[in-house]
Amino acid sequence: MTDIRTPLCERLGIELPIISAGMGPISGPRLAAAVSNAGGLGVMGCTTMAPEEVRTYIRRCRELTDRPFGVDLILPARVDRGGARVSDVASQIPDEHRALAESIAREHESERAESKDQGPADDRMALGTDAEAQIEVILEEKVPVFVGALGSPGWMVERAHAAGMIVMSMVGNVKQAIRVAQDGADVVVAQGTEGGGHTGHVGTMALLPQVLDAVSPTPVVAAGGIGDGRGLAASLVMGCQAVWVGTRFLATEEAGIAAWMKAGIVEAGDQSPIISRSYTGKRFRMLPNEWTKAWEEAPIDPLPMPLQPVLVMQTLGGMAAGSNPALTQNGAGNIAGLIEGVVPAAEVVHSMADEARKLLGGWSWQSTQTKSE
Ligand SMILES: Cc1cc2nc3c(=O)[nH]c(=O)nc-3n(C[C@H](O)[C@H](O)[C@H](O)COP(=O)(O)O)c2cc1C
Structure with missing residues (x-):
């Protein structure tokens, strides 16, 4: 069977190169643990939480899984002590x-x-104003992976590394990618405009190769419009080391949104999101x-x-x-049009991995690296 593990999977201690995106409280401990237990990396969105709520989330996630997981925060452009x-x-x-x-x-x-x-x-x-206090909790709890969005995590990278953590940073263009890589992020998550949530202007297909070239050898994770094994396979062939998936995980049993919101995503077409x-x-x-x-x-x-x-x-x-x-x-992102029903998160992880393995045939991470040299 085709092995879709990448060097980043080894580093993160996960089986499959599939990461569930931080999406505010929608991606709570239940969803993150389900994804991690299925072999991917579950990431919790903690931006809107008070620091002690972040700690509760982390501890709850640890009760539900003994595998690696992550915490995502939207970082302010400037970190104000005490915040606005x-x-x-x-x-x-x-x-x-x-x-x-x-x-x-x-x-x-x-x-x-x-x-x-x-x-x-x-x-x-x-408001993104509690970032410093939230980060203190994340460091104290030694969360395996921290993901920062919008602002650069440069100011906390050294302390995160000292705590044994891996730092990822989400970007929407090449300039931001270069900046966060120079600031010490271990992994760059490049999200194209078709993604759900906050979004930039460049499409995923155009963004990925440019970010890969700009930040090499820093590993790149593909995001924005990836919802099945075809998106995963394409991202790996391009040289990305994993995919970061948001919208597809909204229509899962573990996602923390109301049933009518999940139904809206299932009913949506490619052009529905604005x-x-x-x-x-x-x-x-x-x-x-x-x-x-x-x-x-x-x-x-x-x-x-x-x-x-x-x-x-x-x-x-x-x-x-x-x-x-x-x-x-x-x-929700434009991939919503592909989603046909609400399923357990583990089913999303396994079907993406199985489909990608079939499509990739005899592919291996090494073969992509050799061909692109
Ligand atoms: C409902 C929703 C909420 C989101 N909230 C966050 C968030 O709190 N922090 C963050 O870094 N990204 C957030 N995102 C963006 C996702 O992390 C991810 O980059 C995006 O969903 C990927 O594109 P896709 O939706 O096509 O999979 C959110 C996305 C959605 C759909």
Whole structure:
């Protein structure tokens, strides 16, 4: 049988080059442990959590698996000690933005989902201001893998290495890739624009070879629009050492979102997801809803991060916590059109690996390296 283990798998101590993406509280201990137990690497998204909640998540994950796993944080561009306070940020929100947000919320407040499965109560949107304290917990707990998104993890790499951790960094273009590799990231995760969640401008197929060339010999993990064994096989042949998969894992039994959100992803086609700045202030790929449509049609633009997420938190609060399809953010990438049902996460891991092995025939990591020399 074709061996799809790469040198990065050896380094991470995993069997299969499949990593489940950090996706806020959607990717909690249940999903991460299921992926790690299936032979991949499960990563938990902890950006919106208080430091002690991060510790609880880590310890829960350790109860569910004895295999390696990771924690992902969206890092601020600049790490402020103590961080910005919500009250300071809120005072900068213009009246017209607050009025618009409140009128959309009022108009749709009764459109609650009938399903009892409302998903996690997460009304604390990402400010990314607790990063230093969250990192302290991650270091103390000696989490095997740390993944930083948006900002560079350069300021914490040395301490992470001293704690025996592997540091990955997510990027959306070549410039960022070079920067994080120079800052000491052990692995670069390159995500193309078709990915769900925060997203850049360059497509995965164009991004990967350029990042591979730019940061060699730093290992590169492929992300954005990968949802089956064909995407995995293509990424390995290109020279990537693993895939980082988000949207495909949303439609799994272990993902921490409401049933109606999973159904929306299963029903979505390739063109369904849109890019909206109306939740986080940054480009976020998701399925459209009444909130995104109203901001699209409004004469004013959403505010930059962190103003827009504070406005969302203050206006939608718990209403956006999985209970209201008109107002809840439902992130998804263009690969959603490929997803036909909600299955256990282990099934996603195994079917991707089996399909890739079949497609790759006699391929091995060494053969790719020799041919591209
Ligand atoms: C709903 C959702 C939430 C996400 N939240 C995060 C996050 O908290 N941190 C992060 O680094 N990336 C986040 N992402 C991006 C993923 O980590 C990943 O890069 C992306 O989903 C890969 O593309 P794919 O969706 O096509 O698989 C999110 C993606 C989705 C779909």
